[in-house]
Amino acid sequence: MKCLFWNVNKKESINQILADVIEENNLDLLALAEYKDSENELLSELITRGIDFYYIPQLNCDRIHLFCRFKPGEIKPFQETNYYTTKGIPHIKLGYLTFVFVHLSSKLHNNDADELLEYSRTLKIDIEDIEKDVGSDRTIVVGDFNMNPFEKGMLGATGLHAFPTKFEARKHSRTIKEKNYKMFYNPMWSFLGDLTTPYGTYHYNASGYFQTYWHLFDQVLFRPSLLDHVDVKNVKILTEVKGKTLVNIKKIPSVSDHLPIFFEIK
Template identity: 35%
Template sequence: MLDDDYFSAFKLKLNNDEFLLLFSVHLPSRTRMDKSQINAHASVVADGIKKATANHNTTKSIIIGDFNMNPFDDGMTLVTGFNAVMCPNIAKKIRRTYLKKDYDFYYNPMWDIMGKSSSNVKGTYYYTNTMESLYWNTFDQVLFSGSLLSDIIINEIKVIDHLGDTSLTTALSNKPNFKVYSDHLPISISYKEEIL
């Protein structure tokens, strides 16, 4: 439907003659840009997504991909960025007005996944070459517009560290096995309705 340098958009038909917009994103790598530059890119991409949803007159959208930001980074939380919140009840308000402009809320369930004690992995990307003591980052995320929250199976959103019997992490450290697979771990979501 639409391709940009940092995102692609797809119009997906639901089984009740409605549709949703699915945006796949891949923002610049943090190895080539600093946080402030990626935050600036986030604002541009978020604005492009805002225009696409307005052109299709819908509030139903999902944004998924490699944001190269954590859920708490400015590009994710700023109203002029993705306006993504950790609380579904806030996202259900659909939008907020800031400086006389409307901005759609997005719910970011990845806050709940970060550092979860019941999981072997604590994020989607492991990195140690910064002054920050994060180590585990959650760069791969999914955001839902507030109008979709009743259609998403929230407790089935997860970081994938196994495909069947195959581990995507190293045996000793549970870090992503980048030499064999990828330096990022994938995520999965479940949607209650059939998507055609």
């Protein structure tokens, strides 16, 4: 299953690029944040290319838009808020997987670490409730978290508890002061630093004493039960689509202020 998430920054004429993304990467699932173009026009463009895709409507979460090869009747709706939506989506080998698509509050409006940790804690509780209801922890969380992998809300045990290596994530959980905390695997850590390009999915030159310039706000997390079906080499930040660059001469995102992330579940 080939999937892509992209915060498209409210661009009103982006459907041609999205159709190129879907076609070039043979996507099964496309999740968008801040999408303002026409759903029907995108689907029509895909039909002209011989690609059958469907729009999956949301009830309470207008921050996320979903397009996929699966008919709406094949998608199971779960918990939904304004900041995230959860769906059961069929995988050809693994059966139904639980996808959690997120677009959490922007740091431009709220940069309080404790508040961001609270968002993550609430999300974590909802995810675990869904996993209990469906009887499976084959869960993927993907989207714009507006946090870096090393921040409390992403790494902390009371948050999403997402670790950078499969070695640690295979432990499935940690016990802290007699309480058990489930883990996620976060392959996006691999994009931090000079060994890979681009250096993140979002670039921001802010004033202040703490500055990284590049951020990995856009991430995908996997439960340990899916580790054997995920190859970190197939987790990518895209900078080009059909020869069209998505970055400027300084390698900073230009089509949107975010770059898309691609991942595959075998």
